[in-house]
Amino acid sequence: MIVNNSLDEVKKRESALKIIKEIINDNGRDSLYDVTGLSGGFIANDDELDLLETYVGPAIFEDELQIVGKEHLGGEKVLAVNRTSSGILASILALVNEGDHVSHFLAEFPAHPSIPRSCAIVGASYDEFVDIDKFTIPENTSLVVVTGSTMDHKVIDEELFKKVIDMAHEKDIPVLVDDASGARLRTAVFNQAKATELGADLVVTSTDKLMPGPRGGLMAGREELIDEIKVKANQFGLEAQPPLILAMVNGIKNYTEENLVKAISRKEEFYELLSEKYEMFEKTPTGVMVSEDALKNQLEKLNVKTELSKKDCCFLWAMVLLKDFGIITIPAVGMPGASATIRIDLSTQDVIDIDLNELYEKVDQSFERFLDLSQDVEKSKELIFY
Ligand SMILES: *Cc1c(COP(=O)(O)O)cnc(C)c1O
Secondary structure: OOOOOHHHHHHHHHHHHHHHHHHHHHHOHHHOEEOOOEOOOOOOOHHHHHHOOOOHHHHHHHHHHHHHHHHHHOOOEEEEEOOHHHHHHHHHHHHOOOOOEEEEEOOOOOOOOHHHHHHHHHOOEEEEEOOOOOOOOOOOEEEEEEEOEOOOOOEOOHHHHHHHHHHHHHOOOOEEEEOOOHHHHHHHHOOOOOOOOOOOOEEEEEOOEOOOOOOOEEEEEOHHHHHHHHHHHHHOOOEOOHHHHHHHHHHHHHOOOHHHHHHHHHHHHHHHHHHOOOOOOEEEOOEEEEOHHHHHHHHHHOOOOOOOOHHHHHHHHHHHHHHHHOEEOHHHHOOOOOOOOEEEEOOOOOOOOOOHHHHHHHHHHHHHHHHHHOOOHHHHHHHHOO
């Protein structure tokens, strides 16, 4: 095993960033293809940047965020936080006490680790469910969480979504929706309603997922709850700073459903190409992916034996994709605990117009190189901890 804990994941991420810097220095930004679906964009003009240096800026941008944020997410009030994880932590700090319980419903495991981790910090018990018949809300529950779209872009069924909200509300328990990518994926691709329209009390989305914004978290919902969460966010420094808020405003203004809709049809073509040779690819709403298990099965099918764990295999292939082909995927650059699934999102600016045969060649060649490397643990280590 090469990557065994969060520290190893941090080291692996540092390697990936180092490789990205080398590629940019040697060949420029155009030789990178970010297919993570996380753009981390920072749209701002000079006038806006000048305003950041005065006390006027925050007043203007925060006010503007209230307007565009409410259009994007609905709700009575919005709150900008540093990350989606920060919003989840602030919510749990505000609404959940020691000895309380949090029940979480999602379409498919795994859930984002920030939810159980935040529960552990306050000393609350936590349970997560993917089967509605097993879903329960014990008496000491103070918060119900619903994930709109998982890290692997598995989207919840809208009827189940409403059912969980109803079950919580029957017991007067507020519902927080982790709609990190879902706020756009569910609405643009699956024609679902906004979480707040479905009755959720709180929603948090990630402003760099499937939209041209910075990494940050945007919350919306019932004003009294948002106010309580804002207090905790401020007390613990979880709130977004003015530069982030400026870029969030512009990210939301520049978001269109067009790229997502275009990616839906292109992913079919791409999936067909890949599936002529490989069994491991699955479709996502806006691209394709290979899960840890699917990669393991593909290796077995090819009779390739390796000492690497299935997670290590994902990390290794992701590092090959990055180093040799400039393709950035989440297992290479993700934060500790992020999904090891190799997802290729076709809605991102870098590949929205790319020739799919060209992209196929890169993926195919990278896989061959990964297979070679997987036979040599030392060399694999050298790449993962570059
Ligand atoms: C990405 C994601 C998060 C966390 O977002 P951060 O910006 O990393 O905090 C939480 N939940 C889900 C479902 C996600 O996809």
